[in-house]
Amino acid sequence: MSDKHLGRGDTAVITGAASGFGFELATLCAQRGMNVVLADVQADALQRAEQELKRHGAPMLPFRLDVSKAAEVEALGRATIERFGAPHLVFNNAGVGAGGLIWEHSVADWEWVLGVNLMGVAHGVRVFTPAMLEAARHDPGYEGHLINTASMAGLVNPPNMGVYNVSKHAVVSLSETLFHDLSLVTDQVHAHVLCPFFVPTGIHQSERNRPASLSDAGAKPTRSQLIAQAFSNKAVTSGRITAAQVAAKVVDAVVRDAFYVYSHPHALGSVQLRMEDLLQHRNPSDPLKDTPEVRRQLRDALRSA
Numbered sequence: 001m002s003d004k005h006l007g008r009g010d011t012a013v014i015t016g017a018a019s020g021f022g023f024e025l026a027t028l029c030a031q032r033g034m035n036v037v038l039a040d041v042q043a044d045a046l047q048r049a050e051q052e053l054k055r056h057g058a059p060m061l062p063f064r065l066d067v068s069k070a071a072e073v074e075a076l077g078r079a080t081i082e083r084f085g086a087p088h089l090v091f092n093n094a095g096v097g098a099g100g101l102i103w104e105h106s107v108a109d110w111e112w113v114l115g116v117n118l119m120g121v122a123h124g125v126r127v128f129t130p131a132m133l134e135a136a137r138h139d140p141g142y143e144g145h146l147i148n149t150a151s152m153a154g155l156v157n158p159p160n161m162g163v164y165n166v167s168k169h170a171v172v173s174l175s176e177t178l179f180h181d182l183s184l185v186t187d188q189v190h191a192h193v194l195c196p197f198f199v200p201t202g203i204h205q206s207e208r209n210r211p212a213s214l215s216d217a218g219a220k221p222t223r224s225q226l227i228a229q230a231f232s233n234k235a236v237t238s239g240r241i242t243a244a245q246v247a248a249k250v251v252d253a254v255v256r257d258a259f260y261v262y263s264h265p266h267a268l269g270s271v272q273l274r275m276e277d278l279l280q281h282r283n284p285s286d287p288l289k290d291t292p293e294v295r296r297q298l299r300d301a302l303r304s305a
Contacts, residue, residue: 008033016094018045020201024247030056067120077127086135092124099228102162112214117167136188144189197264198239
C-alpha cells in the first residue's frame, strides 16, 4: 500500500482503541483524515478517546464491545460496513495480561486470556476478512491490511507467564497462516503481526476490565501470580519505547507491506536462540540468560516461602 492510500476516505477499525497502541494508531489514522472505528470494552475510556480524537475532524464510530464475544464482533462488522463500507485497515489489538506458574492458572484465567487475546483476533479475522476480499474483487485499486497484536512472548516463552505466552504464540500462528492463506486468493489484502516487547500501555492493569463472570470470586492470587504482577508492573512502566512510536512502526509496516512488526528489534536474539534450540534438538535455553539478575530475583522470590 502506498502512503497516499492511508488517507481521507479510507477506514480503519481498531480494537483496544481507547488506550495504548490502539489509541495511538487511531490518532495517526484520524490525523490522516481516515474514517476511524473505535472499539473498546471500557466505556468511559472509549468516550474520552472519542472526545480527544474529535479535534482532528475525522469521521468516527465509537463502539463498545468485548472482543471475546463472537456476536459483539459481528455487530461491530455490520456497524462498520453500514457506516463506512469495507475497512482498509483492521487492527485486532485488544489484549490482556496475566502471569503466574502455568499450573496455577484457573479455568477462568484461561478462558479470560484466551478469549480476549486469541479469540478476539480470530473473531476480527473471521468477520472482516470476507468483507475486505469482497471489496478487492469489486475494486482493483482497493488494498486492505489486517494487523494482529501478538507479543515478543509469542516468539519466546518467558517463565511465569504461561497463559499469556500461549495466547500470543497462537496469535503469531494465526497471523502467519492468514498471511499464507491470503496469498493464495488475493494480492490486495495483506496480513501483519505486531510483536511488541515491554511498552508502557496499561496492559499491566488488565484486571480492571476482567468480567465478573470470569473472576475467581473469593480466591486470592497465588504467590507466583503476585510476583508476576510485580515484575510486569516494573517492566511495563519502565519501558522506554512509547506506544506512539510503536503505532508509527505499524503504519510504516503497512506502507512497506512488512509482515513482522517489532517494537524492540534488538530483543530478537532470544528468538534466534530458541530457533537454534529447535534446529539443534537442544533443551530450551533460558530466555532470561541475558538478564541473569532478573532470573535470580524471580527464582529467589518463587522459592522463598
